[in-house]
Amino acid sequence: LRSAAPPGLGMEVMAPPIINALNGSSVKLSCTFNSCYKVENKQFSLNWTYQECSNCSEELFLQFRTKIMNKQLDRFGNRVEFTGNPAKYDVSFTLKNVQLEDEGTYNCYVLNPPDRHRGHGKISLKVLTK
Template identity: 30%
Template structure:
């Protein structure tokens, strides 16, 4: 009796252990799905730009979420010597609804659109004081206020660097000349082979014709009528 109870207790513990394992797997799967669907903010493949002093520059930013957005709050900050300066902010109430953007910097213009998941801004009349990091932040109420941010670095210069393409042009010219020479050699080779082939065919025809004429003159291809003996009278 005690042995049966021990077996039952062992089976019960195994079942509880299996349930715990399954629950852990479910939780892990749900966490993976949650992160896969999570809000993401990006400033593109290139996270910096170099602009000329006094010009205007686009600071790109876009957002994405697999489960959609609701009351998506976003803002832009400029990191000025460690101090975060807010440039603009707004809330996108639903997908496709254009936000009412509050601008806190006189040279900032919002140029994004919720229809393209775009929350980019334009900075006019750039000065050297504008150089630094710009942070795009977003928070999605639909994902229990999950948030994400991306940084874009701005470099301001007096004049843009002129890229010396001399070496590149030399390399391209040499490669082009080599390729052209190879093509020319191949064309000449094909023409020569064609001419030689025609000459060989003509030589064969002349040889066959000459051989036939020589044999006729020497009486070699005599006809059957000529081979018969002359009948006696």
């Protein structure tokens, strides 16, 4: 029997485990969270990372530190657009003109102080040719 988490330990991140996208299309990688606390831009932090394979290192490509920062990785160029709204507990982004090489794991890490726990969502992107 699980007891309810004590107050302040309750961050939960929701992300679909697998997303299929058509080669050349745009796809929204959805990541939302809930927290007992209002999002304060000065404290809130978000990292989106990409992993080509399960033991590959994670590449940071999108970050929120007081404002959204797009790292413009060569891999994605200008195809990443932040479409979330942290104040509404949404940190999703859209990947435009999806390429076969975009396949892999996308990790969404959210920290919303005073929550002490960093939330983590994980999406596996599969790219379909038809």
